[in-house]
Amino acid sequence: LIELAECYRQLNRSDQAAVCYAKSVVLQPENKFFRQQHIRTLLAMEDYEAARDASHEWLKKDTLSSIGYKYLGMAYEGMAPSNPDVLQNAFFAYNASYRRDSLDGQTVAHIAAIFNNNNQYKDAVEVTETYRLTDTLHVDVNRQNAKAYCMLAEYKTAVNRYEALKAMGDRSFTTLYYLGISHYGDNWVYGARDNLLEAHKKNPMDVNVLYYLAKASARSSWKQEGVDYMEEAMKLVVPTDSVLIRMYDGLAECYELNDDLDMQVKSLQQLYKLNLDYHLFFKIAQAYERHEDIANAIYFYEKFMS
Numbered sequence: 001l002i003e004l005a006e007c008y009r010q011l012n013r014s015d016q017a018a019v020c021y022a023k024s025v026v027l028q029p030e031n032k033f034f035r036q037q038h039i040r041t042l043l044a045m046e047d048y049e050a051a052r053d054a055s056h057e058w059l060k061k062d063t064l065s066s067i068g069y070k071y072l073g074m075a076y077e078g079m080a081p082s083n084p085d086v087l088q089n090a091f092f093a094y095n096a097s098y099r100r101d102s103l104d105g106q107t108v109a110h111i112a113a114i115f116n117n118n119n120q121y122k123d124a125v126e127v128t129e130t131y132r133l134t135d136t137l138h139v140d141v142n143r144q145n146a147k148a149y150c151m152l153a154e155y156k157t158a159v160n161r162y163e164a165l166k167a168m169g170d171r172s173f174t175t176l177y178y179l180g181i182s183h184y185g186d187n188w189v190y191g192a193r194d195n196l197l198e199a200h201k202k203n204p205m206d207v208n209v210l211y212y213l214a215k216a217s218a219r220s221s222w223k224q225e226g227v228d229y230m231e232e233a234m235k236l237v238v239p240t241d242s243v244l245i246r247m248y249d250g251l252a253e254c255y256e257l258n259d260d261l262d263m264q265v266k267s268l269q270q271l272y273k274l275n276l277d278y279h280l281f282f283k284i285a286q287a288y289e290r291h292e293d294i295a296n297a298i299y300f301y302e303k304f305m306s
Contacts, residue, residue, distance in 0.1 A: 048078035112144035
């Protein structure tokens with residue numbers, strides 16, 4: 001069954017692999033490897049509820065398993081975008097895993113990420129620095145550690161951490177972006193620009209990258225490029241009229257299907273300000289007439305006729 005599961009996994013048929021791993025767990029419920037493979041497959045499939053249930057089943061038999069609690073945390077964290085309340089459960093699970101094995105870098109990185117996302121940057125520094133006493137090379141832990149220092153405006157330390165990550169071969173978007181921000185905060189605009197340029201190549205539509213790239217360029221030797229980058233950022237922030245026309249047209253249709261006359265009319269009026277299409281008055285009049293508001297219907301029919 002395990003060999004068959006591995007074949008399915010290599011064929012990207014994770015659903016069938018998960019079935020085989022589940023059968024293996026039934027045959028040998030004490031086998032931790034089988035349980036690990038089963039839950040990892042479910043997590044890879046983003047079947048987080050099934051991964052949660054499988055983790056709970058494991059922990060019923062082995063309450064001392066740090067990996068079981070880590071996988072439980074990952075399952076809850078995966079469920080968080082659709083149900084933010086379970087993020088607290090994820091933290092509790094990671095915390096239980098950490099108490100059982102404080103040297104698991106993946107668990108530390110997950111805890112630090114939750115701290116960072118919750119603006120608890122000092123807590124993120126504390127948990128990652130404790131881990132770094134025994135291991136300074138864990139990439140995910142160092143990323144969270146560096147980000148926490150950056151958000152605390154301790155830019156020199158953040159630069160040191162991110163430069164170390166780059167020396168280890170980390171050229172991820174977030175590392176390049178936050179290193180650029182850290183250099184900018186530390187008043188080295190050339191270093192900021194170099195890293196932000198790399199980040200911009202990876203994600204040309206990121207407004208924050210363009211904003212800081214513009215400021216770094218304008219404060220260095222590329223002043224016209226600074227203007228160009230900031231104008232590019234403005235175009236992304238402020239939608240063009242053609243985009244707004246499409247959006248208001250779609251919004252009016254949604255309000256019409258929802259039978260919300262007032263908001264439909266407001267959307268159509270906003271649309272008229274953008275495209276000056278007088279046919280919209282006829283459409284507004286029709287909407288009022290359908291709702292038996294004859295006075296407003298006549299008013300807009302007359303505007304259309306004029």
